[in-house]
Amino acid sequence: MNHWIIAPVVLPALLAPIIVLTMRHDFVLKRVASVASIVAQLLIAVALLLSAMANPPDVYLLGNWLAPYGIVLVVDQLAALMLVLTATLALAVVLYAIGSGWDRSGLHFHALLQFQLMGLNGAFLTGDAFNLFVFFEVLLIASYGLMIHGGGKKRLRAGIQYVAYNLAGSTLFLFALATLYSVTGTLNMADMAAKVAAMPPADTALLRAGAALLILVFAVKGALVPLQFWLPDTYENAPGPVAALFAVMTKVGAYAMIRMYVLVFPPQVAATGGFFADALLPAALVTLAIGSVGVLGARSLGRLAGFTAIASMGTLFVAVSQFTPAATLAALYYLVHSTLAGAVLFLVADLTLRRRGLAGGRLEPAPAIPAQGLVAALFFAAAIATAGMPPLSGFLGKLLVLDATRDAPAAPWIWSIILIGSLLTMVGLARAGSTLFWKTLPTPEDAPPNQPPFPAPAPALAFTATAGLLAMLVALTVLAGPVTAALAQTVDALHHRSNYVTAVQMARPVEGADDGHGQAHGAAGEAGLSTAPAKAAKPPPKTGAQTDAAPAFSASLSFDPADRDLAHAGQ
Amino acid sequence: MEILLASAVGLLTAAGTYLILRLRTFPVIVGLSLLSYAVNVFIFASGRLTIGHPPIITKGAIEYTDPLPQALVLTAIVISFGMTAVIVMMSLGAFLESGTDRIDTDEPETPEGDAP
Numbered sequence: 001m002n003h004w005i006i007a008p009v010v011l012p013a014l015l016a017p018i019i020v021l022t023m024r025h026d027f028v029l030k031r032v033a034s035v036a037s038i039v040a041q042l043l044i045a046v047a048l049l050l051s052a053m054a055n056p057p058d059v060y061l062l063g064n065w066l067a068p069y070g071i072v073l074v075v076d077q078l079a080a081l082m083l084v085l086t087a088t089l090a091l092a093v094v095l096y097a098i099g100s101g102w103d104r105s106g107l108h109f110h111a112l113l114q115f116q117l118m119g120l121n122g123a124f125l126t127g128d129a130f131n132l133f134v135f136f137e138v139l140l141i142a143s144y145g146l147m148i149h150g151g152g153k154k155r156l157r158a159g160i161q162y163v164a165y166n167l168a169g170s171t172l173f174l175f176a177l178a179t180l181y182s183v184t185g186t187l188n189m190a191d192m193a194a195k196v197a198a199m200p201p202a203d204t205a206l207l208r209a210g211a212a213l214l215i216l217v218f219a220v221k222g223a224l225v226p227l228q229f230w231l232p233d234t235y236e237n238a239p240g241p242v243a244a245l246f247a248v249m250t251k252v253g254a255y256a257m258i259r260m261y262v263l264v265f266p267p268q269v270a271a272t273g274g275f276f277a278d279a280l281l282p283a284a285l286v287t288l289a290i291g292s293v294g295v296l297g298a299r300s301l302g303r304l305a306g307f308t309a310i311a312s313m314g315t316l317f318v319a320v321s322q323f324t325p326a327a328t329l330a331a332l333y334y335l336v337h338s339t340l341a342g343a344v345l346f347l348v349a350d351l352t353l354r355r356r357g358l359a360g361g362r363l364e365p366a367p368a369i370p371a372q373g374l375v376a377a378l379f380f381a382a383a384i385a386t387a388g389m390p391p392l393s394g395f396l397g398k399l400l401v402l403d404a405t406r407d408a409p410a411a412p413w414i415w416s417i418i419l420i421g422s423l424l425t426m427v428g429l430a431r432a433g434s435t436l437f438w439k440t441l442p443t444p445e446d447a448p449p450n451q452p453p454f455p456a457p458a459p460a461l462a463f464t465a466t467a468g469l470l471a472m473l474v475a476l477t478v479l480a481g482p483v484t485a486a487l488a489q490t491v492d493a494l495h496h497r498s499n500y501v502t503a504v505q506m507a508r509p510v511e512g513a514d515d516g517h518g519q520a521h522g523a524a525g526e527a528g529l530s531t532a533p534a535k536a537a538k539p540p541p542k543t544g545a546q547t548d549a550a551p552a553f554s555a556s557l558s559f560d561p562a563d564r565d566l567a568h569a570g571q
Numbered sequence: 572m573e574i575l576l577a578s579a580v581g582l583l584t585a586a587g588t589y590l591i592l593r594l595r596t597f598p599v600i601v602g603l604s605l606l607s608y609a610v611n612v613f614i615f616a617s618g619r620l621t622i623g624h625p626p627i628i629t630k631g632a633i634e635y636t637d638p639l640p641q642a643l644v645l646t647a648i649v650i651s652f653g654m655t656a657v658i659v660m661m662s663l664g665a666f667l668e669s670g671t672d673r674i675d676t677d678e679p680e681t682p683e684g685d686a687p
Binding site: 141237 | 610616640653662664668669
């Protein structure tokens with residue numbers, strides 16, 4: 001068992017309270033600790049990715065409990081890829097926040113950022129559906145704090161909408177999980193996959209209802225129509241670096257959907273069938289359309305960036321909804337691209353609107369801003385990436401999506417909406433750019449100098465962070481060949497579901513770590529196994545008793561209706 | 572007992588859904604709380620309803636109740652409690668800053684609105 005798997009969760013979880021308790025008023029110390037932690041997370045994530053590329057999925061049994069009774073963390077290529085993406089984005093965001101002075105407008109930016117990363121990393125690593133809910137809540141509660149960082153009445157009011165929307169989503173998540181548990185008797189994703197695959201297609205109405213509820217939850221996170229209403233207001237009013245970090249939050253929804261609906265409820269499984277794919281595609285297309293039209297109609301820069309995020313989620317979910325290896329590859333490439341591109345756009349938007357003084361983010365002519373040429377060049381590059389024009393990776397991403405959907409029955413719809421949506425996005429961004437940077441008013445002679453609200457201590461760092469993300473996009477374009485080859489391997493591993501399931505089933509507790517679970521086993525073995533031989537809804541037997549634990553577990557994987565009743569032996 | 576529990580979940584969910592569609596923060600928060608009560612009861616039902624059975628397997632016990640939903644409910648209660656505290660504090664802050672407890676943000680644009 002590789003203990004590094006839990007490091008991306010434990011490191012920020014330990015550091016955040018230390019930041020709050022010991023470095024509360026020392027901004028230098030906070031910044032150093034925060035950046036060091038994120039760099040360490042990036043290194044760990046890269047190491048995990050390299051090891052995941054070479055090995056089958058690696059499983060970490062929390063508390064040394066045997067799966068599926070305990071919670072497992074699983075690092076496979078997809079999870080490791082998301083970890084690397086999150087850490088990369090977080091590094092740029094924290095550098096930008098330091099450079100622009102955003103982290104000084106409240107005391108707890110860095111602590112909240114660390115908690116947010118803990119939640120994100122945990123959500124990508126976990127192999128347990130209820131644990132996924134817990135990590136969702138961790139990342140959400142940190143995001144509530146980050147969203148209203150800096151205060152202000154408009155931000156607070158937008159924050160309430162965001163929190164209320166996500167609390168309703170969390171309730172839905174619990175309803176979905178309870179329904180799935182009542183049908184399958186397990187919350188472990190691999191175990192659930194094995195049980196769902198073995199279910200007869202008849203009499204699965206409750207299972208389908210649970211899976212449909214779950215897709216709604218991920219649609220809330222991923223801002224899929226008709227559950228996208230929280231996004232524009234939230235992104236417009238969140239501080240710039242936080243909005244950039246939120247670019248990966250919507251992708252958590254996409255990740256969770258890929259994970260659950262490729263692993264547990266794929267279209268080829270008889271019990272659930274292709275219903276989800278059929279429902280997801282129209283929703284994704286409408287999302288894309290609404291996002292593109294919103295870009296065209298937005299009257300402020302933050303809102304415009306928010307609608308490009310919705311449009312990119314639409315494109316992403318179009319690829320996800322195909323559930324074929326080629327489409328999943330396109331989805332992953334586009335996911336990486338749109339996370340980075342969305343973040344760049346939000347950072348550039350923040351650079352722009354904080355230099356415009358009273359005009360703020362409104363798309364109206366205003367006097368030229370300081371460092372206009374540089375900001376305009378960055379905006380131009382970010383717009384090209386977001387709209388999906390050559391030469392940046394957005395073009396390749398959309399090309400992959402179009403190519404992967406060529407044989408789909410709905411291909412004419414998909415192609416026309418993606419292409420028209422790209423055109424609308426392009427027009428909207430071009431119009432915004434020309435209003436902001438070309439139609440500038442002459443600077444009034446007697447006016448006071450156009451000061452930003454508070455002095456930015458190191459604007460060079462802010463520009464470097466933004467340009468660094470753009471450099472990542474260039475790298476993603478130049479190295480598209482190796483990247484897609486690696487992603488093809490990831491997708492291949494993802495669609496061979498048995499690898500993941502077997503890895504979790506075969507994970508065995510570490511020998512010799514005596515933590516007292518053992519004594520309970522004797523009694524459990526006699527009472528539990530004699531009355532309910534196949535079930536074993538009891539504390540996991542540990543080390544010494546492993547031999548008789550294994551048959552009990554494998555028996556519980558071969559699903560039959562009697563087994564379900566035994567799972568709830570109260571009946 | 573099934574009919575009692577099912578109607579309780581249904582009633583709480585219906586009332587909660589109605590309340591979160593209101594336009595002021597207080598009813599919305601009450602609605603979210605009702606929804607979380609509903610889901611807590613619902614999670615209990617996912618382990619099937621039993622009365623008077625131990626959640627732990629002991630010697631001689633023929634039947635037992637599923638302990639996992641109880642652990643899940645406990646987690647859900649703690650999380651929803653924390654979340655409710657957060658949203659109460661945030662709405663209080665928003666009310667004190669802006670003098671209104673309306674949920675929607677549509678209002679005449681104010682120039683200082685975008686400043687951090």
